[in-house]
Amino acid sequence: MRRFSTWLLIVVMLGGIFRLTNLSEKIYWHDETFTALYTTGHGNAEALALFDGELKTAGDILQLQTATADRGLGATIQQLAVNDAQHPPLYYLMARLMLYVLPDTVVASRLVAAIAGILLIPATYWLTQELFGASLPATLSAAIVAISPFQYLYAQEAREYSLWALTSVVASAFCLRAIKSNRISSWILYALSVTVGLYGCVLTFLIMASHSLYILWYAFLQRTNNKHKQTESPVSTLHNRWLLCRNFALSSITSLLLFFPWLRLITQEHTKKVSWTAVPMPLPALAKTWAGNLTRLVFDVNFDNTDPLIYSAVPVLLSLVLIGYVLVWSLRHMPRSAFVFIALLGGVTLLTFVGPDLIIGGRRSAVSRYLIPTYLSLQVAIAYWLSQQLSKPTTRTFGKVVTTGVLIAGLASCTFSLSADTWWHKKNSHHNPEVARIINQTPNSLLVSSNNNANVGELLSLSHRLAANQPVLIFTEPTVPTSPLTIEQTAETLFLFNISKQSREALEQNYEITPAFAEGRLWQMKPKNDA
Numbered sequence: 315m316r317r318f319s320t321w322l323l324i325v326v327m328l329g330g331i332f333r334l335t336n337l338s339e340k341i342y343w344h345d346e347t348f349t350a351l352y353t354t355g356h357g358n359a360e361a362l363a364l365f366d367g368e369l370k371t372a373g374d375i376l377q378l379q380t381a382t383a384d385r386g387l388g389a390t391i392q393q394l395a396v397n398d399a400q401h402p403p404l405y406y407l408m409a410r411l412m413l414y415v416l417p418d419t420v421v422a423s424r425l426v427a428a429i430a431g432i433l434l435i436p437a438t439y440w441l442t443q444e445l446f447g448a449s450l451p452a453t454l455s456a457a458i459v460a461i462s463p464f465q466y467l468y469a470q471e472a473r474e475y476s477l478w479a480l481t482s483v484v485a486s487a488f489c490l491r492a493i494k495s496n497r498i499s500s501w502i503l504y505a506l507s508v509t510v511g512l513y514g515c516v517l518t519f520l521i522m523a524s525h526s527l528y529i530l531w532y533a534f535l536q537r538t539n540n541k542h543k544q545t546e547s548p549v550s551t552l553h554n555r556w557l558l559c560r561n562f563a564l565s566s567i568t569s570l571l572l573f574f575p576w577l578r579l580i581t582q583e584h585t586k587k588v589s590w591t592a593v594p595m596p597l598p599a600l601a602k603t604w605a606g607n608l609t610r611l612v613f614d615v616n617f618d619n620t621d622p623l624i625y626s627a628v629p630v631l632l633s634l635v636l637i638g639y640v641l642v643w644s645l646r647h648m649p650r651s652a653f654v655f656i657a658l659l660g661g662v663t664l665l666t667f668v669g670p671d672l673i674i675g676g677r678r679s680a681v682s683r684y685l686i687p688t689y690l691s692l693q694v695a696i697a698y699w700l701s702q703q704l705s706k707p708t709t710r711t712f713g714k715v716v717t718t719g720v721l722i723a724g725l726a727s728c729t730f731s732l733s734a735d736t737w738w739h740k741k742n743s744h745h746n747p748e749v750a751r752i753i754n755q756t757p758n759s760l761l762v763s764s765n766n767n768a769n770v771g772e773l774l775s776l777s778h779r780l781a782a783n784q785p786v787l788i789f790t791e792p793t794v795p796t797s798p799l800t801i802e803q804t805a806e807t808l809f810l811f812n813i814s815k816q817s818r819e820a821l822e823q824n825y826e827i828t829p830a831f832a833e834g835r836l837w838q839m840k841p842k843n844d845a
Contacts (some may be wrong), residue, residue: 316760322457326457330432332461332466333733334425337421343746344771346473346776349492350419350774352411355389365765370785370786372788397412404513405477408477409426412425424471437484444487445655445698446488450705451694455694458697461724461726473683485507492615504565509569520663521687533556555674595675613629613727615727634773640693647702700717760807762787762813763786763787763810785805791813808838811837812835825842
């Protein structure tokens with residue numbers, strides 16, 4: 315087992331190295347550009363002001379994502395409060411501080427996520443140790459999280475989700491420690507960890523809810539596995555049970571009070587930005603997305619619907635069988651208190667997003683980053699199951715085979731993704747690297763676009779890959795430049811990027827429009843009088 319433990323340690327170290335490697339490689343996609351926009355103290359109004367139909371360059375757009383000395387931490391907080399208060403400021407402030415050290419916006423903002431992702435590895439070890447009181451499952455959980463392709467991707471994403479994963483795990487570990495000791499000092503540390511979590515991601519409210527339910531179960535519903543009688547525990551008397559609940563309540567209230575100054579800034583206008591998650595999604599497509607997201611906990615080579623079936627079906631099937639079996643096994647064999655804690659930690663989040671999708675429709679549960687606590691819970695459960703297989707002489711070889719398979723699948727996935735231009739989680743910016751390549755390789759070209767759909771973020775994204783002097787003309791629909799003279803006479807090639815159907819039809823009065831890269835929403839225009 316010593317050599318196997320060394321192998322696990324190597325895996326953990328590789329996970330940290332992966333997170334710090336090639337931070338600038340993948341496209342800085344739509345959502346990340348808004349991180350840069352607010353972090354550098356710019357806002358939506360300045361971005362929309364670019365859509366005035368006047369000739370600009372890609373460098374002008376990029377400037378809105380560049381830190382300047384006159385816009386510091388105060389500007390970051392102000393822009394977030396006004397434009398996007400549903401995203402609390404902790405991650406953005408940390409990214410702004412990083413920009414004082416590293417002026418590269420892409421690297422600096424992603425480095426904060428990478429550091430949080432690295433710290434998640436020992437934090438997961440700690441949580442698992444608190445749950446099971448054994449080093450082997452803790453080491454396995456750290457290794458699985460370290461090379462999980464899903465955790466790796468979000469550890470290189472300039473958003474707050476790797477920080478949310480870290481604070482959720484740390485708060486959960488502090489919760490378990492406080493329950494065991496029920497000391498005021500432990501509950502103070504728990505309150506502080508939850509407060510940090512709330513200022514990192516508002517979804518930490520779900521973590522608080524899962525802890526609340528666990529406290530109630532631990533204090534009043536915990537029973538033995540055989541005679542179904544109350545167990546002897548630190549809360550074996552009624553007084554101690556109420557004392558535990560009181561301490562937890564006071565800690566939670568303290569966290570809420572400390573977060574209230576930011577909570578009151580979140581308005582209905584801010585929350586409308588996630589209204590797209592309520593757009594109905596057919597159940598088969600939703601189920602397929604669930605299966606794909608679960609698979610990416612273990613194996614991910616960026617397969618999609620165009621790949622041969624065997625490339626996607628086999629890893630999906632193997633991953634689902636593993637996860638399904640571990641869940642059933644855990645229900646029967648995992649220590650009851652640990653199982654309930656893990657089930658609530660992952661289950662509250664899962665039901666919060668899956669429930670509305672099944673009842674009223676939507677695609678909330680298809681957004682994998684919203685389910686991070688659920689996925690972490692599954693990974694801890696897998697680690698514990700593997701530890702039990704490795705601990706028994708009769709199943710040790712089987713355990714080593716499965717463990718090695720899981721770790722190799724993760725290492726291979728992270729290696730494939732390491733130097734890629736883009737990956738599945740880049741969503742609508744997925745094809746932007748190729749769009750930028752086509753434009754950059756075309757001399758004397760002009761890019762024409764509008765405020766259609768999500769184009770603010772898409773053009774902010776493209777500005778990182780386009781040549782800084784690339785001419786750009788962006789207008790506000792429904793007004794369109796319908797004459798060649800009002801676009802640009804000197805450009806030899808006119809590119810049109812992702813405008814509405816109505817605007818394209820208006821432009822077709824004076825231009826021949828043909829696809830240049832249809833998947834990337836890029837067309838080429840040619841004045842009709844030049845035909």
